[in-house]
Amino acid sequence: MLFDDKVPIYYQIKNYLYHRIVAGDLQLGDKLPAVRQLAVDLTVNVNTVQRALREMIAEGYIVPQRGRGNFVTADAAKITTLKHELLRTYSQAFYRQLHALKLSDTEILQAIETYIEKRRDADD
Amino acid sequence: MTEAIDITNLNYRRNTKQILTNVTLQLNPGKIVGLLGENGAGKTTLMRLIAGLAKGEKGTIAVHGQTTAATRRAFVSFSEALQGFRPGDKLSQIRDFYALAYPDFSAKKYLDLITFLQIDDDQKLATLSKGTREKFIIALTLSREAAVYLLDEPFSGIDSMSRKRIISSIIRWKQDSATMVISDHYVSEIAALLDEVVIIKDHTICTHKRSDQIRREFGLGIEAFYESVYEGDISDDQF
Numbered sequence: 001m002l003f004d005d006k007v008p009i010y011y012q013i014k015n016y017l018y019h020r021i022v023a024g025d026l027q028l029g030d031k032l033p034a035v036r037q038l039a040v041d042l043t044v045n046v047n048t049v050q051r052a053l054r055e056m057i058a059e060g061y062i063v064p065q066r067g068r069g070n071f072v073t074a075d076a077a078k079i080t081t082l083k084h085e086l087l088r089t090y091s092q093a094f095y096r097q098l099h100a101l102k103l104s105d106t107e108i109l110q111a112i113e114t115y116i117e118k119r120r121d122a123d124d
Numbered sequence: 125m126t127e128a129i130d131i132t133n134l135n136y137r138r139n140t141k142q143i144l145t146n147v148t149l150q151l152n153p154g155k156i157v158g159l160l161g162e163n164g165a166g167k168t169t170l171m172r173l174i175a176g177l178a179k180g181e182k183g184t185i186a187v188h189g190q191t192t193a194a195t196r197r198a199f200v201s202f203s204e205a206l207q208g209f210r211p212g213d214k215l216s217q218i219r220d221f222y223a224l225a226y227p228d229f230s231a232k233k234y235l236d237l238i239t240f241l242q243i244d245d246d247q248k249l250a251t252l253s254k255g256t257r258e259k260f261i262i263a264l265t266l267s268r269e270a271a272v273y274l275l276d277e278p279f280s281g282i283d284s285m286s287r288k289r290i291i292s293s294i295i296r297w298k299q300d301s302a303t304m305v306i307s308d309h310y311v312s313e314i315a316a317l318l319d320e321v322v323i324i325k326d327h328t329i330c331t332h333k334r335s336d337q338i339r340r341e342f343g344l345g346i347e348a349f350y351e352s353v354y355e356g357d358i359s360d361d362q363f
Binding site (some may be wrong): 006040 | 288292295296312317318319335339347348
């Protein structure tokens with residue numbers, strides 16, 4: 001995985017795992033790889049993976065089981081919240097960028113609709 | 125908690141040349157720390173002093189509370205350049221020497237490491253490419269179950285595949301409680317690995333920061349931060 005060196009790595013690891021959970025690569029109740037394995041896979045420090053997991057545990061998305069490892073929460077409502085949060089973050093960034101170009105809300109909505117239609121046509 | 129490395133007011137001269145001036149540094153157990161600085165800044169000398177291989181310093185150097193050079197050597201695994209060995213020595217003979225010299229040398233770890241790093245230890249030292257030689261030094265250094273590992277520019281002049289393998293073996297085989305210092309003057313490949321960064325400039329430590337602190341407070345990558353410090357874009361009072 002390629003990291004942006006300007007952003008704390010633990011934060012990027014959290015985001016990476018959140019994406020995998022929301023996308024369904026990691027499902028409700030799935031076991032996460034061991035900490036060292038995650039560190040090897042992502043080419044990062046074990047301490048950094050631990051910090052990312054600690055925060056995800058505190059936020060309730062990951063549940064540790066003594067002696068067995070870390071698991072994705074079995075609570076579907078939690079994942080829905082996570083999905084909404086990601087959606088809000090991306091919408092906000094997207095909206096801010098277009099808003100900075102002095103586009104009105106209507107123009108922004110039109111632009112995204114046109115884009116989706118064009119994509120649909122291209123896929124057909 | 126005892127610091128893994130605790131250096132106070134370290135000064136070191138060689139002949140009439142000042143190499144290190146008023147170095148004070150504390151590192152906690154379990155961290156991976158980047159020691160950055162230009163060639164000649166004093167990185168290797170500092171490592172040799174911590175490892176107990178250079179002598180004649182003023183000030184104190186403690187490694188897990190051990191302050192004499194001889195007792196520190198037992199705690200520190202330093203990536204030595206194999207200069208004491210003959211070109212005709214087989215790598216397995218060098219391994220035997222290490223196993224005798226260091227009680228914490230693990231034959232199993234050594235075997236795992238040379239397998240992972242794809243080293244045939246039936247070869248003679250003189251036949252090794254630069255990359256293989258560096259990988260072998262890393263294998264020997266990490267095979268010790270030491271409290272502190274000092275890797276002196278382990279990535280200089282080697283191909284990117286060897287570099288990736290070395291980085292991966294660090295992640296795989298460093299014990300959680302062990303402290304590791306990696307010196308380099310080029311950091312982008314190991315930036316994601318570093319808990320902390322120590323920069324040596326003008327013979328002393330000019331800054332010591334957590335990597336996340338650098339990213340948060342300065343909005344910079346490690347490499348960019350290092351360059352800014354060297355070029356004077358970030359002045360001392362900003363630390």
